[in-house]
Each structure stands twice: as C-alpha cells, then as structure tokens.
Amino acid sequence: MQKICLSASLFFLSILSSFSQTAPPDSDSFKSRKLKAEEVNFVSSYYNQDGDNSAVTGGIGTEKLTDISSVFDISLTRTDLRNRLHTLRLEAGIDHYTSASSDRIDPNTISSASASDNRFYPGVTWTRLDAEKHYTLGASLSMSREYDYFSKGASFNFSQFSKDHNREFGLTLGAYLDTWKIIYPIELRTLATSTGLIPNPEASGSKPRNSYNASFVLTQVINKRMQLSLLLDLAFQSGQLATPYQRVYFQDKSVHVEHLPAQRLKIPAGIRFNYFATDRVVLRSFYRFYTDDWGITAHTAELEVPYKLTPFLSLSPFYRFYTQTAADYFAGYQQHGMQQAFYTSDYDLSAFNSHLAGLNLRLNSASGILGINKLNTVEIRYGHYNRSNGLISNSITLGVTLK
Numbered sequence: 001m002q003k004i005c006l007s008a009s010l011f012f013l014s015i016l017s018s019f020s021q022t023a024p025p026d027s028d029s030f031k032s033r034k035l036k037a038e039e040v041n042f043v044s045s046y047y048n049q050d051g052d053n054s055a056v057t058g059g060i061g062t063e064k065l066t067d068i069s070s071v072f073d074i075s076l077t078r079t080d081l082r083n084r085l086h087t088l089r090l091e092a093g094i095d096h097y098t099s100a101s102s103d104r105i106d107p108n109t110i111s112s113a114s115a116s117d118n119r120f121y122p123g124v125t126w127t128r129l130d131a132e133k134h135y136t137l138g139a140s141l142s143m144s145r146e147y148d149y150f151s152k153g154a155s156f157n158f159s160q161f162s163k164d165h166n167r168e169f170g171l172t173l174g175a176y177l178d179t180w181k182i183i184y185p186i187e188l189r190t191l192a193t194s195t196g197l198i199p200n201p202e203a204s205g206s207k208p209r210n211s212y213n214a215s216f217v218l219t220q221v222i223n224k225r226m227q228l229s230l231l232l233d234l235a236f237q238s239g240q241l242a243t244p245y246q247r248v249y250f251q252d253k254s255v256h257v258e259h260l261p262a263q264r265l266k267i268p269a270g271i272r273f274n275y276f277a278t279d280r281v282v283l284r285s286f287y288r289f290y291t292d293d294w295g296i297t298a299h300t301a302e303l304e305v306p307y308k309l310t311p312f313l314s315l316s317p318f319y320r321f322y323t324q325t326a327a328d329y330f331a332g333y334q335q336h337g338m339q340q341a342f343y344t345s346d347y348d349l350s351a352f353n354s355h356l357a358g359l360n361l362r363l364n365s366a367s368g369i370l371g372i373n374k375l376n377t378v379e380i381r382y383g384h385y386n387r388s389n390g391l392i393s394n395s396i397t398l399g400v401t402l403k
Helices: 002-021
Strands: 036-050 065-079 085-099 116-130 135-146 149-161 167-181 190-193 196-199 206-221 226-239 247-249 255-257 263-276 282-292 297-304 313-324 352-364 375-387 392-402
Touching: none
Parallel strands: none
Antiparallel strands: 036 065, 036 392, 065 085, 085 116, 116 135, 135 149, 149 167, 167 206, 190 196, 206 226, 226 263, 247 255, 263 282, 282 297, 297 313, 313 352, 352 375, 375 392
16 A cells, blocks of 8 residues: 555656646746745655553553654745745645554453554645845644644744855744543543442543744854754643553552653753765764753764765665663553652653664756656665664655655
8 A cells, every 4th residue: 555655646746747847938037936846745654663561551561563654745936026035835744553552542342442543744834035134934834633632733933044154043933732632541431439330530531732842053064074053942841741541550559540740841952063074975963962850861872974876876874872861750560659649651751772773875866767857856764773671663764856
C-alpha cells in the first residue's frame, strides 16, 4: 500500500511539472507579481520499534509499534508592488500506526480503540521576505486529529538579517491548544462501593492541554568555511499532561492511572556549528542542553558528515548521542510508594542513554531526475536507534522535491 502511495505521488508530481512547463510566457513586469508554484515536496516514511517497558501496562510488556506517514506540501510565491516576496505553503499529512501496547488498554476486547489509528494534520504557512529592509515575517496555522486527541495551533515568526546576509536573528512564538479524550484502563473505569460497582466519574469526558513556545536563533557566518548558530527555546505546558490510559503499579500491588503535575516548563539551549572542510566534505555538528521543572536534565550531541561523491550525489553518515536523568516522578513496575503525590512508569521519563546512527543518500539535479524536468531532489534516509533500557527502532524515509 505504501509503494502505491509513493508511485501515485510521483505520478502527480510529473503531471504538475508538465503543466508548469506549458504555462504561457508573460512580460517581466507581470511575471514578477504572478502567483506561481515554486516548490512541491513529498515525504513518506516507515518506522517500527520494539521493547519491553510499555507504559500502558505499568512499565513492563511489549512496546511494539509501527507507523507509516506521508506528508505533501506545495509552496506558492508572489511578488507584491513593493517588491516583497510572499510565500504561501500548504501542507497535508497523514499517519497510520499500530500499537500492541495500546491494545492492552482493554485486553478483553478483540482490539482496543487505540490499537491502531490514523492521524491527519493539515497546515498553512505564510511568509513575507523584504530584501530591501532585510527581514522576514510569517505566521502559520495547524491542526491535528486522531481518535483520542485534537490539536489546533498558531505561530508567528520574525527574522532580521544583515545587509551582507552573514548574520541573522530569528524569533518564533507559538501556541497549541489541545483536547484529550479521557480513556482509562478497563479495570479502572468503575469504582467499588457498598452497593456495587459504579462508573468512575474521572474515566470519561475530555480535558485540555495547552502548550506555549518561544524560540530564539542567532546565526553568524564566521568566514567562508564556518557558520555558527545559537538556539534557545522556552516551552510551557498546562492542563492534562499525564496520559490517562497508562497504568502505574504500586508496591502494595494496587494499580492507578498515571498522575503528573498540571504544569511543565522546558528550557533547551543549543549550538550548531558547520564547517566546510573541503569542496566535497561538510561537518555539521550540534549540541543541546535541556532542563525542565520535572527534574530531567539531558544532553544531545550530533554529527553529520555529508560527502559529495559527484556534483549531484552525496552520502551523509550521521550519529546522535543522547542522555538524560529521570523525572522526579518516575519509578518502575511496583516501585512507587503510596505517599507519592505524582507518579509515572513511562520509560520516556526514566534515566537512559540512546544512540541513533544512519545514512542519508541525496540526489540533486537542476536538469531533472527520472526524466521529469522539475524533479529536483530525491533523498533516502535510514536510521537505527537503541536505548540503554532495550528499546530499538528502525526508520526509513523517502523525500522528493519538485521545483
């Protein structure tokens, strides 16, 4: 099914390319203000993972999951009367996943509601480039929907760059307003009383979760071979931050749903350094420090080395190391004490190290690929991931660009 999706998308791109080539010529003055398709991108990926620390079953059990995703976007551009470039980017994405651990929310059924699901996420982004005044202004709207989750978001961005384009400062502000459908594990959907079982009033309805982000980026070209970027993010979340269908087993063998604070502040800060070692080799490095008020401190180090085999073909091996401390509220299966106000057995919040390694293959040609004149780029990326707690995953991504 995925192969059919990719073939159909490439066929669509070829049709769009043929239409763009047969457009009638225009005068220069009119052409500068005409709305035109500038770029089309299609990205499709396959992801699978497995492990033995499912949060749905209290930190034990299978984490087997597969995900197939496809994203399509098109960028339309137009120059206004003041010679400012406007870009409108329309995006649509869909994911389909299956999760063995989610099927354990209600093991008495053939398949739980969340055992497999589809996520649909459209978005639109507008930007305006004023080359004369050296700034870019933009805004975006997005939406995401799946079985138990609905999200709507908006963001604003501004960047100012120097006259020689060697320095740029960027600011992005975003807000995401989400709604969870409350789903409890099957055994916690009722309460025992002296008169028998009654419905648990906490096990139904919906609750909000809101996220607010501010990102700052300063980029500086040091010389012809070196470029440096400094990054700072501030993120604040409030509302339903715990996942209600994730179980937590206590030392007395009782079971509860995950319970976490209703607020969270995250502060990542990073540095990116690129060095053009030769005409064929580029070193792309990245480091990030992360901390939050849940007790997690993390470090990320990444290196990617693109190597040009030919002017049109490049290979990029990459490696990323990540380490974090555990959240204050984490403990494993049957390790929580009854005195704790907040608790989780989600191993995403545990202490662990992880490694991601892979290879990226990129084919780029201004004259076209596969006989399609406007097909500018074809890219394939494979990554293998493993954690110190046993989680292993593999992913492969195909991307094509039409210009």
